[in-house]
Amino acid sequence: MTTTKLPIHLQDSTLYRTQSYINGQWVAADDASTFTVDNPSTGAIIAKVCNLGAAETERAIDAANKAQKAWRARTGKDRAAILRRWFDLILANAEDLAQIMTLEQGKPIAESRGEIVYGASFVEWFAEQAKRVTGDIMASPNASNRMLVMREPIGVCAAITPWNFPNAMITRKVAPALAAGCTVVLKPAEQTPLSALALAELAERAGIPAGVMNIIAADSERSIAVGKVLCASPIVKKVTFTGSTPVGRILLQQSAPTVKKLSLELGGLAPFIVFDDADIDAAVDGAIVSKYRNAGQTCVCANRLYVHAAVYDQFIEKLAVKVRSVLKVGDGFAQAVTQGPLIDDAAVAKVQEHVKDAVDKGAKVVMGGKAHALGGRFYEPTILSNVGEDMLCMREETFGPVAPVVKFTDEAHVIELANNTEYGLASYFYSRDVGRIFRVAEALEYGMVGVNTGLISNEVAPFGGVKQSGLGREGSIYGMDDFMELKYVCLGGI
Ligand SMILES: O=CCCCC(=O)O
Numbered sequence: 001m002t003t004t005k006l007p008i009h010l011q012d013s014t015l016y017r018t019q020s021y022i023n024g025q026w027v028a029a030d031d032a033s034t035f036t037v038d039n040p041s042t043g044a045i046i047a048k049v050c051n052l053g054a055a056e057t058e059r060a061i062d063a064a065n066k067a068q069k070a071w072r073a074r075t076g077k078d079r080a081a082i083l084r085r086w087f088d089l090i091l092a093n094a095e096d097l098a099q100i101m102t103l104e105q106g107k108p109i110a111e112s113r114g115e116i117v118y119g120a121s122f123v124e125w126f127a128e129q130a131k132r133v134t135g136d137i138m139a140s141p142n143a144s145n146r147m148l149v150m151r152e153p154i155g156v157c158a159a160i161t162p163w164n165f166p167n168a169m170i171t172r173k174v175a176p177a178l179a180a181g182c183t184v185v186l187k188p189a190e191q192t193p194l195s196a197l198a199l200a201e202l203a204e205r206a207g208i209p210a211g212v213m214n215i216i217a218a219d220s221e222r223s224i225a226v227g228k229v230l231c232a233s234p235i236v237k238k239v240t241f242t243g244s245t246p247v248g249r250i251l252l253q254q255s256a257p258t259v260k261k262l263s264l265e266l267g268g269l270a271p272f273i274v275f276d277d278a279d280i281d282a283a284v285d286g287a288i289v290s291k292y293r294n295a296g297q298t299c300v301c302a303n304r305l306y307v308h309a310a311v312y313d314q315f316i317e318k319l320a321v322k323v324r325s326v327l328k329v330g331d332g333f334a335q336a337v338t339q340g341p342l343i344d345d346a347a348v349a350k351v352q353e354h355v356k357d358a359v360d361k362g363a364k365v366v367m368g369g370k371a372h373a374l375g376g377r378f379y380e381p382t383i384l385s386n387v388g389e390d391m392l393c394m395r396e397e398t399f400g401p402v403a404p405v406v407k408f409t410d411e412a413h414v415i416e417l418a419n420n421t422e423y424g425l426a427s428y429f430y431s432r433d434v435g436r437i438f439r440v441a442e443a444l445e446y447g448m449v450g451v452n453t454g455l456i457s458n459e460v461a462p463f464g465g466v467k468q469s470g471l472g473r474e475g476s477i478y479g480m481d482d483f484m485e486l487k488y489v490c491l492g493g494i
Pocket of ligand 1: 165
């Protein structure tokens with residue numbers, strides 16, 4: 001361990017890891033270099049983390065490859081028991097994991113506690129699913145043949161995870177991979193490596209064997225080199241990534257020469273539609289959960305709010321009242337804070353650019369619209385009215401606490417507007433008309449549709465997008481499919 005005095009009090013300070021984890025060993029970078037991780041609330045440096053690169057990544061792949069044979073040979077029941085121990089340890093250390101998350105990511109401590117439970121739910125779910133891998137016997141068209149289909153682990157997997165959910169996006173990828181019998185090399189986001197390394201410490205304690213789960217932490221520059229090695233390696237059979245659509249496209253390109261399987265959870269531009277027959281109070285509550293969760297830094301956050309003209313003024317008024325009463329901006333550790341800082345200065349600049357562009361094009365600031373008086377990376381919860389389709393906030397993910405509200409009058413037209421994007425991750429609408437509910441849910445070109453709810457994620461749900469929002473599904477009974485191959489066996493001469 002390279003830690004000295006920790007910036008927070010943990011019940012178990014050994015969870016505060018700054019070295020990477022390869023083949024069951026905690027390791028520094030070959031050149032002994034480190035990178036700094038800061039607290040987005042204060043800008044203070046909270047850790048110097050070992051900065052690994054291409055050579056260390058090759059060794060991690062090699063370790064994962066060597067561990068693969070024995071891990072896949074174990075029974076699903078055996079793997080399930082180990083994953084279950086990991087789940088129990090995550091919950092037993094939930095408070096420390098939440099503290100580490102708020103420190104490096106900035107989200108309010110209540111949200112971090114929620115994410116630890118959410119992240120653990122994937123480990124529990126896939127521990128259960130590990131025992132339920134099945135195959136098929138097909139009716140053969142040839143009387144003397146018998147046809148079997150088996151499911152087998154795909155092999156060594158690379159997982160590249162984002163900073164906005166530093167725990168749950170790891171467990172949603174690693175748990176199904178391990179359950180399926182795959183081994184993993186994980187590269188967490190450079191902004192939030194501490195949550196990943198703490199999870200690895202618990203995985204080691206749970207008895208996950210050396211080489212089965214490896215973690216490479218790296219700064220932004222070396223992360224590019226690490227990503228290239230993972231994509232180029234012929235040993236790595238699959239890459240699973242959550243992040244932006246542009247980076248997803250690069251990973252697809254880099255993986256083409258070795259024809260890898262990819263799961264991509266990419267960007268979104270979620271429409272949130274409120275029809276005139278909706279329960280407006282419920283829609284306001286749903287909008288707050290969907291829009292301001294994690295300060296708007298979530299791929300499934302409502303990005304564009306479309307509200308029917310008949311309820312537009314009422315909705316905006318109620319939304320503003322509620323936002324004022326429930327959202328308190330501040331340091332994630334401070335009492336009653338419900339909105340933390342944005343992750344970095346670039347995130348603040350993007351939000352400012354989107355708001356300025358909207359205002360320049362005629363949007364009206366109902367509330368917020370500027371940096372918070374606390375300064376730093378804090379931004380005021382913002383509502384914009386009089387918004388038009390030509391504004392940046394309607395075309396690109398803002399990834400911040402900005403709710404642009406557009407007026408509409410016609411169902412078919414609002415569906416057309418909602419679908420008029422390359423993205424297709426999450427969408428939401430509020431209505432009490434059962435005919436409309438089916439019509440609109442079927443018409444929306446999205447992988448996920450929330451009807452009369454702003455929160456759709458859990459371990460049972462197939463999470464994923466269509467169009468340029470990604471490939472594959474995570475969580476759910478389908479979540480292990482992406483980590484397995486089908487093998488067809490034909491028995492002749494029967
Ligand atoms: O940015 C994407 C994170 C997904 C959060 C969720 O699972 O709801």
